[in-house]
Amino acid sequence: DGAFWFGEGDGVRSRSVTALDVCAHEFGHAVFEAIVQPNARQSNVQTYAVNEHVADAFALFTERSLLNESRGWNWTMGEEVILRGTRGVMRDMANPHLLGMPDHYSEVRGDNDQHDNACVLNKFLYLWIRGGVHPQSGRIVNGMTRALGGDAERAFGMARDSYYRTLDDLTPAVCFRLFRNALYAELLRSYGPTSEAYKQARAAFAAIGL
Secondary structure (H helix, E strand, O other), rough: OOOOOOOOOOOOOOOOOOOOOHHHHHHHHHHHHHHHHHOOOOOOOOHHHHHHHHHHHHHHHHHHHHOOOOOOOOOOOOOOOEEHHHHOOEEEEEHHHHHHOOOOHHHHOOOOOHHHHHHHHHHHHHHHHEEEOOOOOOOOEEEEHHHHHOOOOHHHHHHHHHHHHHHOOOOOOOOOHHHHHHHHHHHHHHHOOOHHHHHHHHHHHOOOOO
16 A cells, blocks of 8 residues: 555555545655655665655645635545544544654654654644644644734645745755755745744744754
8 A cells, every 4th residue: 555556445444545635645756756866775764754745745735725625724644535444544644643653753763664754744744834732842833824814825825835846955865854954945045034934844843853
């Protein structure tokens, strides 16, 4: 069940895996791999976790853009395809711990489980956009939506556009810290050091231990 390019599912744990977020996730991999070009010689365990996270982020952005999620953000992955187990979803970006997945850098696993390790950055993205209190670090993050006066669409657009532009600055050896630094550089370039996009990104990264 790595890359669901053909969308079959197994009929036991998952039905046909053609939900919008799952498809967008897989195309997110294609974009990441075409631009960043991870490879066995230069890449590391965290590179593949960054790849998974960016694919999750693109799934989030695509679903919100195409479905116009007026009822709010949908922070779960694969809820339309999971038949049993894992609380009916593949990943919960807002609360990875609900599924036993890490949400702080100190919990990153060295066993190349990129799907689980990606959840640390998923938690960053949630805090950056929506804000909240990190359960482990106790750090409070206002989040872009609140800092921008509740303008969720503006926060969404800034996050989406920044992620895509950041890909051009990533190398095949990208790790969590290099991803963070590349995103900082993009935010400084596009919005400046006093922007809420940059300030809330710093707060959210600090909350997850980066």
